[in-house]
Amino acid sequence: MQRIEQLRTQFPSMYIDAFVVTEQINILYLTGFQLGAGDGCLLITSKGAYLITDDRYQEALQELQQDAFDTVITRDYYGQLADLCQQHKITVLGFESTLSYNIFSILDELMVCDIVAFDDTVEKQRSIKAPAEINKIRAAAELNSAGFDYLINHVHAGMTERDVANLLDWWLKKQGAARSSFDTIVASGPNAAKPHAMAGSRQLTNGDIVTVDFGYFLDGYTADITRTFGIGKLVPQLEQIYQTVLQASQAVIKHAVAGIDGQILDSYGRNIIKQAGYDDYFNHGMGHGIGMAIHELPASYGPNAQIVVQSNQIITVEPGIYLPHVGGVRIEDDILIYDHSNEVLTNAPTDLIIL
Template sequence: MNEGTLFMSRITKLQQKLSKLYIDAFLVTNQQNIYYLTGFNLLQGDGCLLVTPHHAIMITDDRYQLALEEFDTDEVVGTITRDYYGSLNQICQGLHLEVLGFEKTISYQLYDLLDETMMADLVPFDNVIERMRMIKDSGEVARLQRAADLHSQAYQEILNHIRPEMTEREVAIELDYWMKRHGASAPSFPTIVASGENAAKPHATASNKVITDGDIVTIDFGYYVDGYTADMTRTFAIGSVDPELRDVYQIVNEARQAVIDHIKVGQHGDRLDAYGRQLIEEAGYGDEFNHGMGHGIGLMVHELPASYGPATDNVILKNNEIITVEPGIYIPTLGGVRIEDDILVTHGGPQVLTTADTDLVVVD
């Protein structure tokens, strides 16, 4: 099945949902959702997509006119205008659309504009397209595998080049340069390079702190490759390793593997989390693991399921979802350890997309 056919089938699936949602059409303004449905990269705020039972209409301005003319699809038609939502109202009236669904994540400013402009009744919906995005097709899985492979390669390159007296920011810059030279387009979130005591902060940003002998170093990074992002974390040591951190590393790695071993279609998020969290709690570090076990990835670094942890009994894994597994232990004044892999959920069991070794590496 070619990419154009995949995009067409996504629009068709959305069209088939309209009557069940009791709406005449659905308005899409989220950039990733427009790309997912059409394959057209319309930047956020530069227009919208109107999906009716028989049409998919891209409403944007003349900056995109040539790109739309070159766009290889028979299903999406373009309307060029500088008044996106005035034109949307005219189209809805012309097609006799009386009830218009929209994404409830839009800004209040945009809602106020729609409320003032539209003659159709407006009905908000939550995660209509995001739920479609949860289940990856074969093309998406292939892209995410390529992304994961590139991340694993980048980690090995960093291990080969990192040295004491580099700063965290210098390591992040080296990683960014390598990723972009080898096919990544942009980071999906600010790269975390956290060394020493900074590694005890789960969301520390790369700073001017100098990495020194005896530091534990956590690198958490995600980059877009062919439009999809992987998400990977590894922790390694520089020179000597504190004995407690060496033990903590082993606990975290065992927790990561325990969760992966229990990934299966139909598994509940809270139960999956418990397989890893219980090991950490039994080792006496329950209070030092202060975030969820993982989340979905795809066109964005956080997709549905947005997170799974102790209270997510409503999360039930489905075939061809891709989730992360990222247990961690963070000890103030000493450091922390997190290890993260990307996993494809299948009826045949988990498939680990992240190929980088998880054994503790000590860089001399």
């Protein structure tokens, strides 16, 4: 498989002979096979690869037509890993730094070779999307955008925040979404001043600003979208901050191209919010990478971000203003980065909608 080979080409610069993958999502990315969390590992050597798991997966693996890796069925994952490393005369084994201390202790006791931790090895590879991945995220973004279009045609005063979240969940799953990538945020009225408020029992009332932040998986990849709308007439301040957030979003999207520094990209939007007098009320990063997980590399970019955006990465743009006891506004889009431009994948309307 090309992804395994791409990882293998990094071995010389990492000064390792082999690499073991234990993160569930990274095993899926490299092999196309879904293990449960903690149900095995993937050993990649200079010439081969071994998916080490137990007999619960044996039949499914036999049905998987592939020649990129061999399957090793055992209940002693790490004992078998140590045996394979000895058979292949591995002297230095790389492992993911996210490994639990418990498993590290097991490896430290069993392994004859040196073991060395590495940060984000597979994650960096995952951050650059292949054409097939881009198409899947584009489809997820279109479906999630359609979910918002459905929602605004059915939401009304008197519904609870939880009612709104459940309606969205029902419709998106009916259209083919697998599951949500995080608990959907529906924050109304003063709750909208809390960036990560969960949908609760509060009823939507006239005069409310309502923020809905959600992401659903389609074919293994997720989108991430936020829209804010009003119920009845809003106070002028809420309408003002909506337009400020929208301008900030548009400014970031305008400047998002490959090679731009994350701090600079963030500043295009954050400065608009600052000039409007709300810099103390924007308290999170401007966005993050998405893909097989809701948060991927590039990590959150903001005033202290040490990242450079690269071509074929997909990132969110999500400025916000949150006024305690009043309400808040966030607008979030997913964009595909090109060398000299970008493509907005989430096509739900961003103009202020009043229901």
